Amino acid sequence: MTKTGFVIANLFRKKTRTVLTLLSVIMAFLLFGLLQAVNVMFNAGTDFVGATRLITQSRVSFTQSLPLRQLPELEAVPGVEAVMYEQWFGGVWQENTQLIAFAVDPERLHKVYPEWTMPEDAWKKFAQTRTGMIAGRQVAKQFGWKVGEKLPIKSSIFPQKDGSKAWSFDLVGIYDGKDEEWQRQTSQIFINFAYFDEANQFGSGRAGIYVLKLGDPDKAKDVALTIDKKYENSTEETKTQTEKDWNAGFAKQMGDIGMLVRWILFAVFFTLLLVVGNTMAQSVRERIPELAVLKTLGFSDGSVLGFVLAEALLIVGAGGLIGLSLATGLGILVQKNAGAMLPISVDWRVWSAGLIAIAVVGTVVGLLPALRAQRLKIVDALAGR
Amino acid sequence: MSQTLAITGINLKSVPERWGPSLVIVIGLAGVVAVFTALLAMAEGFSSALQASGRTDAAIIMRGGSSAELNSAFDRDSALLIKDGPGIRRGADGKPEAAAELIVITELLKKGETQTGSNMTLRGVEPASFTLRPKLKIVEGRMFQSGLRELVVGRGVQRQFEGADVGKTLRMRGSEWTVVGVFEAGDATDSELWADAEVAQTTFTRRGYSSVLAALDGADAIDKLKAGLSADPRLNVDVQTQQAYFSGQTKQFRTMISILAGVVTIIMGLGAIFAALNTMYAAVSARAREIATLRAIGFGAMPVTVSVLIEALVLALVGGVIGALIAYVLFNNVSLSTLSANFTQVVFSFRITPMLLLRGLAIALLIGFVGALVPAFQSAYSYRKTWAIVAVPLVAALVALVGVVTGMSAAGLLRTVFMVIVVTAIHSVIWYFAAGALLNWAARGNGNSTFVRLVLSLLAVVPGIVLFGPLLMVAMFRVIWSREQRNLTRDPLLEMSKAL
Incomplete structure (x- = not known):
């Protein structure tokens, strides 16, 4: 019998115990996978946007619109390559489903966000169709929208000139992200600002917030400072920050969910550590005479330590891998059902954190009993002392 | 009765001798209860911060x-x-x-x-x-x-x-x-x-x-x-009472937190059940000789069983109390803030109500019960007899556990159970026939070796299990979700805790 075979055979000496331990490890890692995915989701949207874009909002808050007259002034700031503006539309689909919809200038959007990809003629059509609208792949898929449809969308904020809040737009294109991470963010909808501004009751040439594309990301701080200085003490004071900080700020306002998730993870792992640790300790205690026999036969202290440690690593590893796989499957299921509202995915980041956790937990729970087995004195063990 | 008391006394007194395994139950359940209580205390605090603002004798009028x-x-x-x-x-x-x-x-x-x-x-x-x-x-x-x-x-x-x-x-x-x-x-x-x-x-x-x-x-x-x-x-305006307005505002947050709490507690709870099973099996097998001796000198099977069950419940209760205490000390009245439907910060604090504590303890006891039931009976009864006795209470306890965790009403719970049974039955029938058809198809030639049969039946059954599990979860999720969506204004929990 090989050493590996020996370790596996030991696991099967008490099947109930092994299966039960395995199951609790699976549960712990299932939870770990899901919670870690939530954690990643809340930190997402910050890692990959980079600092090539700045966001200029009103200093009072982003709900206070900035006037369009600032547009040429912002374009003139050295270091700024392109500028777009967006106004939150407060879109509502059917009865009560919130949409992430913005009114934008199509050409400017295309220039500032090259990450959104769509055939050129779709971009052209978006610019030319006054009632045009484009939607991200995810949101289009979620509601089953097709290009060419006329979609009734309500606004919870802007009434049209006749006081009605029911708008309708022509879907002229569905855009994708340039890579997988951007693809996951394709839950936004863009409508044509020119039409929006003309048709809405308060149309007053206000832009909402500005998004500035920079030539050199290293100049972000200087450009932001220049802009904010320019409007200081005016009635339209601005606050400019990188897109990354802006997104992070938004996530932060949701409350410290990350902290909450870490607390739960801590509780889960502490419990797990104890369960598996105790099982290992017990199984070693039961096998003391056997271990002594092994040593008598000539196995070194080191290899006895190895056996016990390998057993712990094996059970945590198997349970961990199964648990993470279950979490991956469940994550896909959640995404299919909740769609854009809860874009969790158990991806390589979660898996790498999970693998580290497997290694750490396996070692910690195996080490104490393994050391005990290593230090065992043959005479005492055989005598049952 | 006196027999039960006597053995239970001996069992409990010997717990310190085996504190290692016993600790697993205590700490495992403390973790579950602490997480559950803290999460729901957050939802409770948020609701009460907004609900307190709502008067029924005042109206808020906004644009339509x-x-x-x-x-x-x-x-x-x-x-x-x-x-x-x-x-x-x-x-x-x-x-x-x-x-x-x-x-x-x-x-x-x-x-x-x-x-x-x-x-x-x-x-x-x-x-x-x-x-x-x-x-x-x-x-x-x-x-x-x-x-x-x-x-x-x-x-x-x-x-x-x-x-x-x-x-x-x-x-x-x-x-x-x-x-x-x-x-x-x-x-x-x-x-x-x-x-x-x-x-x-x-x-x-x-x-x-x-x-x-x-x-x-x-x-x-x-x-x-x-x-x-x-x-x-x-x-062109909407008119609603101030109270209706505010409870509408809390809906989304409350739904999100209760779903989070439900999912986390159920998965953690399952883990704790397996841990408790492990501990109780170990406890029973370590005392096999002791139990046999007790039976030999005339103690009945039931007193032995009950005493094991009581031991587990006591440990579970201790764990639950510790968990609730941890949640209370760490979180009660700690203030935090989040975004409201107005896109602005609402400052509120964790509120651990007596009702929440009771629910936490109920969860601990139910998990202890589920974990100890089978080992306890197996210590004194035969395998077959054990399952005949415990099947019903086991399922009932599991259903009750789901009920306490999700806060469903009894009627809603029964509806869900019914639905799960129906879904299970339909799926079993479908897969039974699918497997049968596959087997028949395999048997049509002369090469129907046992091996081929085995592989084919596996092929037929495995997708069934793989598909069935997630479908069941989605079905349950849907029920909980729609229930939350419907209960905009009336929260049974809140009303019960008020009545307390």
């Missing part, structure tokens, strides 16, 4: 179709028309008790934060706004003077945010505002900054208001007001 005050706006004339609407109580001076208010979002820095601002509600108010909120008291400094750029801030704002103390100034749109007072109301307004409505209008170049808050004159006044305002062609 606006789900939150932030989205609503109307001009001065409309505000005057609304205030004159029928059903609004008139004060001693004959004027309607109604206040037109303006909401503006402003940014403040959280204490300890240097860069990212948090959205705060700045409410432009009229004198009637104070009489309409009788609980609101200035607790520090003084009221703002009308016509001046002065602010009074809520207690929650002053505690959590930078620069909101009396005497400090805040800059907004190129002008300075002085904080002159702090108020306390014990509800959502504690997260707001208040200023004179007209000053706010000029500073933020707004011509109108966001909403009108009005005192209602009697029980049917809300319907009168609704009818009166909707009959007026110059207006």
Whole structure:
């Protein structure tokens, strides 16, 4: 019998115990996978946007619109390559489903966000169709929208000139992200600002917030400072920050969910550590005479330590891998059902954190009993002392 | 009975001898209960912060179709028309008790934060706004003077945010505002900054208001007001009681937290059940000789079983109490903030109610029960007899566990169980036939070796299991979800805890 075979055979000496331990490890890692995915989701949207874009909002808050007259002034700031503006539309689909919809200038959007990809003629059509609208792949898929449809969308904020809040737009294109991470963010909808501004009751040439594309990301701080200085003490004071900080700020306002998730993870792992640790300790205690026999036969202290440690690593590893796989499957299921509202995915980041956790937990729970087995004195063990 | 007591006594006294395995149950359950209680205490605190603000004898009037005050706006004339609407109580001076208010979002820095601002509600108010909120008291400094750029801030704002103390100034749109007072109301307004409505209008170049808050004159006044305002062609407004408005606002957050708490508790609970099973099996097998001796000298099977069960329940209870204590000490009344439907911060605190503690303990006991039931019976009965006895209580306890965790009513629970049974039955039938068809197909030739049969039946059954599990979860999720969606205003838990 090989050493590996020996370790596996030991696991099967008490099947109930092994299966039960395995199951609790699976549960712990299932939870770990899901919670870690939530954690990643809340930190997402910050890692990959980079600092090539700045966001200029009103200093009072982003709900206070900035006037369009600032547009040429912002374009003139050295270091700024392109500028777009967006106004939150407060879109509502059917009865009560919130949409992430913005009114934008199509050409400017295309220039500032090259990450959104769509055939050129779709971009052209978006610019030319006054009632045009484009939607991200995810949101289009979620509601089953097709290009060419006329979609009734309500606004919870802007009434049209006749006081009605029911708008309708022509879907002229569905855009994708340039890579997988951007693809996951394709839950936004863009409508044509020119039409929006003309048709809405308060149309007053206000832009909402500005998004500035920079030539050199290293100049972000200087450009932001220049802009904010320019409007200081005016009635339209601005606050400019990188897109990354802006997104992070938004996530932060949701409350410290990350902290909450870490607390739960801590509780889960502490419990797990104890369960598996105790099982290992017990199984070693039961096998003391056997271990002594092994040593008598000539196995070194080191290899006895190895056996016990390998057993712990094996059970945590198997349970961990199964648990993470279950979490991956469940994550896909959640995404299919909740769609854009809860874009969790158990991806390589979660898996790498999970693998580290497997290694750490396996070692910690195996080490104490393994050391005990290593230090065992043959005479005492055989005598049952 | 006396037998049971005697053995239970011996068992409990010997727990310290085997503290290692016993600790697994205690700590495992402490973890489950602590996480469960803390999560739901958060939802509870948020609801109560907003619900406390809601009066049934006051109405809030917003522009039609606006789900939150932030989205609503109307001009001065409309505000005057609304205030004159029928059903609004008139004060001693004959004027309607109604206040037109303006909401503006402003940014403040959280204490300890240097860069990212948090959205705060700045409410432009009229004198009637104070009489309409009788609980609101200035607790520090003084009221703002009308016509001046002065602010009074809520207690929650002053505690959590930078620069909101009396005497400090805040800059907004190129002008300075002085904080002159702090108020306390014990509800959502504690997260707001208040200023004179007209000053706010000029500073933020707004011509109108966001909403009108009005005192209602009697029980049917809300319907009168609704009818009166909707009959007026110059207006397009939504009228609802203040309480309905606020409970609508808490819906989303509460749903999110209860689903999170449900999923986390159920998965953690399953883990704890397996751990408890492990411990109890170990405890029973370690005492096999002791139990055999007891039986030999005349103790019945039932007393032995019950004593093992009681031991597990006591350990579970201890774990549950420890978990609840941890949650209570660490979290009760700790304040935190999150975004409301208005896109602004609501400051609230964890609220651990007696009802929540009871639910936590119930979860601990049920998990202990489920974990110990089978090992306890197996210690004294044969395998087959054990399952015959425990099957029903085991399933009942599991269902009850789901009920306590999700907070479902008994009727809802029965509906779910029924649905699960139906779904299971349908799936079993489908897969039974699918497997049968596959086997028949395999047997049509002469090469129907046992091996082929085995592989094919596996092929037929495995997809069934793989598909069936997730489908079941989705089905349960749907039920819980739709239930949460329906319960906009009436929360059975809240009502039960009030009754307590």
